[in-house]
Amino acid sequence: MQYALLIYGNEKAAASMTPEAGQRMWAAFGAYTTALKESGAYVTGAPLQATSTSTSIHGGGSGATVLDGPFAETKEQLGGFYLIEAPDLDAAIKWARRCPGTESGTVEVRPVAAMPA
Amino acid sequence: MTQSDPDRRTGSPAWRAAECAARESYGKLLALLAVRTNDVAAAEDALADAFASALAHWPVAGVPNSPDAWLLTAARRRLVDDARHRQSADRVHDAVAAELGPAIVEGADVSDMPDHRLALMFACTHPAIDAESRAPLMLQAVLGFDARRIAAAFIQSPAAMAQRLVRAKRKIRDARISMEIPELSELPDRLDAVLDAIYVAYTDGWGNPQDATMERQGLTAEAIRLARLVADLAPREPEPLGLLALLLYVDARRTAHRPATGGYIPLTEQDPAAWDDSLIDEAERLLDRAALARTIGRFQLEAAIQSVHAARRRSGVTDWAALVMLYDALWRRTGSDVVATNRAVARAAVDGPATGLADLDAIRAAGRVESYQPFWAARAEMLARLGDRTAAAEAYQRAIGLAADPEVRRFLLDRSQMPRPS
Numbered sequence: 001m002q003y004a005l006l007i008y009g010n011e012k013a014a015a016s017m018t019p020e021a022g023q024r025m026w027a028a029f030g031a032y033t034t035a036l037k038e039s040g041a042y043v044t045g046a047p048l049q050a051t052s053t054s055t056s057i058h059g060g061g062s063g064a065t066v067l068d069g070p071f072a073e074t075k076e077q078l079g080g081f082y083l084i085e086a087p088d089l090d091a092a093i094k095w096a097r098r099c100p101g102t103e104s105g106t107v108e109v110r111p112v113a114a115m116p117a
Numbered sequence: 118m119t120q121s122d123p124d125r126r127t128g129s130p131a132w133r134a135a136e137c138a139a140r141e142s143y144g145k146l147l148a149l150l151a152v153r154t155n156d157v158a159a160a161e162d163a164l165a166d167a168f169a170s171a172l173a174h175w176p177v178a179g180v181p182n183s184p185d186a187w188l189l190t191a192a193r194r195r196l197v198d199d200a201r202h203r204q205s206a207d208r209v210h211d212a213v214a215a216e217l218g219p220a221i222v223e224g225a226d227v228s229d230m231p232d233h234r235l236a237l238m239f240a241c242t243h244p245a246i247d248a249e250s251r252a253p254l255m256l257q258a259v260l261g262f263d264a265r266r267i268a269a270a271f272i273q274s275p276a277a278m279a280q281r282l283v284r285a286k287r288k289i290r291d292a293r294i295s296m297e298i299p300e301l302s303e304l305p306d307r308l309d310a311v312l313d314a315i316y317v318a319y320t321d322g323w324g325n326p327q328d329a330t331m332e333r334q335g336l337t338a339e340a341i342r343l344a345r346l347v348a349d350l351a352p353r354e355p356e357p358l359g360l361l362a363l364l365l366y367v368d369a370r371r372t373a374h375r376p377a378t379g380g381y382i383p384l385t386e387q388d389p390a391a392w393d394d395s396l397i398d399e400a401e402r403l404l405d406r407a408a409l410a411r412t413i414g415r416f417q418l419e420a421a422i423q424s425v426h427a428a429r430r431r432s433g434v435t436d437w438a439a440l441v442m443l444y445d446a447l448w449r450r451t452g453s454d455v456v457a458t459n460r461a462v463a464r465a466a467v468d469g470p471a472t473g474l475a476d477l478d479a480i481r482a483a484g485r486v487e488s489y490q491p492f493w494a495a496r497a498e499m500l501a502r503l504g505d506r507t508a509a510a511e512a513y514q515r516a517i518g519l520a521a522d523p524e525v526r527r528f529l530l531d532r533s534q535m536p537r538p539s
Contacts, residue, residue, distance in 0.1 A: 028517060028526055035518025039488045090273055097272060097521040 002043060002112040003084055003092035008076040009105030011050050028100035036084060041095060045082035076105055083112070132176045142185045143261035148233035150192060152296040157240075157258055158286040159196060164261075167191035234259055235311075235350040236296050238343075241285075242310035243294045250285040252314035252321075257282055259346075260339055270336045271321055305414075308351065312360045312416060315343045319364050340364065348403075355410035359417035362403040366423035369396035381524040389430035397427045418447045437466035454485050458492050470499040490519035494529060501532075509533075 017025065029047070036042035056067045070077065079101070086092040089111070096107045143164070150160035167188045181187045241255040253267045262270075268278035288294065299307045319340035341364050348357040373391035374382055404420050422443045429435050444460035447453075457480045465473025477496050486492040497512035513533035520526040 024527075024530055027530060031514045031517035033518070034514050035488070038515060038518075089277060093272060093274065094521075098519055100523075100526065103523045103526075 001086060001088065001092075003086055003089075003095075004108075004110045004112060005045075005082040005084060005092070005096050005099060005101075006078060006108040006110060007080045007082075007099065007101035007105060008108065009079045009101060010075060011077045011079060013104065014079070015050070025100060032098060032100055033082075035098070036082065036095065041084045041086060043083040043085055045080070047080035048078060051077045079105070129176065132172065136172065142188060144234050144237070144259040145232060146185060146189055146192065147258055147261070148237040149189065150196065151240075151258070152233040152236055154196070155293055155296055156286075156290045157237075158283070158290070159199065160192070161258075161286075163192040163195040163199070164188070166195045232350065233296070234346065236298055238311045238314075238347070239299060239307055240289055240294050240296050242307070242314045243289075244307075244310065245292060245294055246285050246288060247281075250281050251310065252317040253278060254282055254285045255311075255314050255343070256318060256336075256339065259343065262339075270318075304354075305356070308347075308354060308356060309415070311347060312344075312356055315340050315347065316360060316363075316416075318343070319367075337364075337368065341368065353410070355407035355412055356414040356416050358403045358407035359414060359420045362400040362407065362420040363416055363423060365396045365400040365403070366420060366427055369393040369400070369427070375524065379524065381522070381528040383528075384426060385435065392427070392430060394430070397430070400424070400427070413446070415447065415450050418443055418450070422447070435466075437463050441467055454480055454483065454489065454492070458486065458489070458495055462495050465495075465499055465502075470502040474499045474503065488519055490516050490521075490525075493519060497529075497533070501535075 014022075014025075033042065033045065036045075051070045054068075054070050056070060058065050058067065082099070084092065084095055086095060089109070092109050092111075096102070096109045099107045101107045147157070147160050147164055150163060151157045154160060170191055171184070171188055175181070175184075237258055238255055241258050242251040246254065253271060256262045256267055256270075257264070264279040264282055265275050267282070268275040271278065298304075319337055321336060341361070344357065344361040344364050348361045351357055369392050370384070370387060371393075373387040373389075374384070376382065376391075400420065401424065404417065404424060407417050407420075422440060425436055425439050425443065440463040441460060444456055444463055448456045448460055458477070461473045461476035461480065464476055474496070477492065477499065480486055480492070493512050493516035497509050497516055500509035500512055510533060513529060517526055517529045517533065520529060
């Protein structure tokens with residue numbers, strides 16, 4: 001079964017990190033990605049740029065609106081994700097617990113839904 | 118009486134006194150009720166009802182002289198009512214009333230009644246109950262934790278945990294899992310399951326004080342409470358004493374291991390002055406008492422390992438050769454990769470990192486340590502001592518990626534960047 005690990009954090013705080021803290025964070029994420037890969041749990045994943053670079057499209061056809069930024073001002077923003085393979089929810093939670101994103105933010109575990117055939 | 122009555126408000130002193138009195142009796146009352154009916158869930162419901170009405174009455178009327186008897190009477194009435202309600206046949210009602218029977222006399226003092234908590238613990242850890250449900254089920258039945266709190270303590274999803282607990286209780290009732298102390302021939306194995314569940318509860322609570330929700334911190338104290346209870350209820354058995362000693366040794370190092378100021382300090386680098394001497398002394402006495410039975414077991418061995426480490430507070434050195442021997446004995450009993458990893462660390466201290474590394478390679482060949490963080494940390498440390506920087510960096514990388522504890526992650530990150538003499 002596949003699970004998405006959605007990493008939320010305060011991007012303002014992340015932007016004001018000292019270079020040293022930033023380097024440690026990247027090192028921790030690098031090691032975490034390696035551990036996922038070596039254990040065969042890694043499917044894919046990526047860090048995302050800040051929400052200031054984000055564009056949202058709402059509505060379809062000629063009524064579509066294109067908006068700058070995310071919809072709502074929230075304290076924590078989606079900063080990256082992993083897609084992992086895990087036998088069950090408890091195993092996925094175990095991986096989420098190891099994610100460095102839990103140190104200062106939230107990691108949400110969402111099972112991937114099957115597409116109707 | 119209104120809702121705003123200060124005595125009735127949740128958290129008021131009167132309410133807390135009522136809550137405390139009720140909580141103290143929980144396990145004993147549940148055991149009394151469940152042992153008679155074999156139905157843990159129904160006993161819980163009845164007790165929950167009794168508690169709710171106690172929390173409504175006691176803050177105003179005062180805590181009764183015998184809170185236990187009050188609660189028991191209320192719960193018993195509810196159970197009998199339920200039985201009547203479910204199937205109006207008087208026959209059933211009579212049967213339940215008879216089961217709850219003369220052993221539970223209205224108004225009697227629970228302290229005079231037999232303590233069935235150990236029997237309840239045996240039922241919760243019965244081999245027919247799935248292994249992962251045992252510790253949670255025991256915490257719920259004996260200590261009255263709710264499913265949400267247990268899920269938080271074991272870091273599982275609350276819905277899955279609730280379902281797991283319901284399933285286990287249904288099995289106790291439907292399969293009629295025995296609510297008696299097992300016979301002597303079966304006792305050691307069954308006792309192991311009880312002790313194992315307590316051990317799991319303790320280590321789960323200790324793992325990570327960083328995300329120190331009250332739930333997880335409280336779990337270690339509750340596990341020690343349960344260990345004391347089993348040691349009291351089965352005084353002639355050595356292994357409960359061994360387990361209690363083990364937990365006290367480990368607890369004695371809590372602040373030395375994870376100082377309040379933050380950080381993570383591995384055992385070998387801790388200052389023994391920061392250990393809690395009185396806990397260690399108590400653990401030593403318990404281990405001596407256990408030894409009188411002349412039957413060694415897993416928990417006594419684990420406590421003995423802790424005792425060797427604790428001896429550093431007086432001698433200033435660690436007897437690694439003794440540790441290798443103890444880990445050998447423990448490994449023969451358990452065949453556990455965790456034990457084998459620790460043994461390799463002790464061997465590295467006695468015979469050098471190359472020997473320890475060869476041991477680790479042998480463990481890895483079995484293929485069960487790929488996501489076991491301490492294995493990779495041990496391997497990294499040995500490789501670094503051997504001067505193999507590249508391989509050490511790779512092993513540190515794995516260990517860091519597998520660390521669930523931010524302080525351990527930070528510690529390993531620092532270690533991995535530390536320059537080493539080669």
